Amino acid sequence: MNAIFLSLFLGATAILLFVNPPLFLPTVLEAAGDSATLCVALLASYAVWMGLMEVWKACGITRGIAKLLRPVCKRLFRTDDEQTLQAVSANLSCNFLGLGGAATPYGIEGARLLDQSPQAEYASCMFFALNATSLQLLPTSVVGLRASLGSGAPADIILPTMLCTAFSTVVACFFTWLFLSPKKSCAAGACSGRKKQAVFSNKSAAGTR
């Protein structure tokens, strides 16, 4: 990121130096000002959703979601360790809500614990694939941003986002399972579950072409 930033910044500024030098400072200042405005818009949507998250935490909905996710996590990561499963499911449920910032602490803990799990190589890669393609059910900050910019229907991107994010997650998990899964320890139940996923992802891949 440092190299990209530096080279693009220097390149653009050098061109500007030849084309229109007085434009530099106003451009930079206006951009910084606009980023402050953007942060205010983001703050608005974060405040609303993190408020809701806290209510969920207080009344046990978060724990309920984590409990629902536990069997799935057990199969995906092939571990029985309670603490690991808890961190991993908390991380995934934050991702569902599109709160990447809130998911980070659980994600770090989950990655550290999975590293010590019985099939660490596979489990770590699977956890990475799930987080990197982040299954996002409610793109809260995008909807908030659209609303703050005066969109006619800020929520109409929810369905396509759900489909795309599910698609990217299934594809990444399928690849990870296909190439990195230690085959001999594959339990019968887990295998049949994954076959379904494989069929689904083949179908959606065919659909894009």
Add this chain to the structure above:
Amino acid sequence: MNSIFALIIPVIFIASFLYAAVKKTKVYDSFVAGAGKAIPLIVSIFPYIAAITILARLLTASGLEDKILHFLSPAFRFLGVPQEIAGLVLIKPLSGSGSIAMLAELLGKYGVDSYVARCACVAYGSAETVFYVAAVYFAGIKRKKLPLAIAFSLIAYFLSVVLCCLLCRVM
């Protein structure tokens, strides 16, 4: 169809607050505590957003952006992805705050409800910042096969961007 999705969010709030009230949770206190946590989070991402917004504006003002997009446009056109969102698609795996800055730029430039803007929104939501997750979550963890997982995630991400532009055209 769209009106159903407009209903989702208020329904979630009503259901959650009612459930919380039944469970005798102090809804107001919890909500305030949670909303307060948004401020340090925003403070921590502001510098990144500012840096990327400045960079994006400089690229536009100098004309370098047009040249890069012109260079990339055949590939994007082939995949059915509008070339206007190329910058966002490329920055998303690297920086989350950077890509939301780019998203806001696109929404402002082309109008919130335009095809380009909707594509950008869905592309933004379709995956996470792959390299950020690798750097932050897996900072102290050395796994041989992690580069493979990174490659899989990037492939999945680019495929889903192609899918998203297709979906935005029909929906």
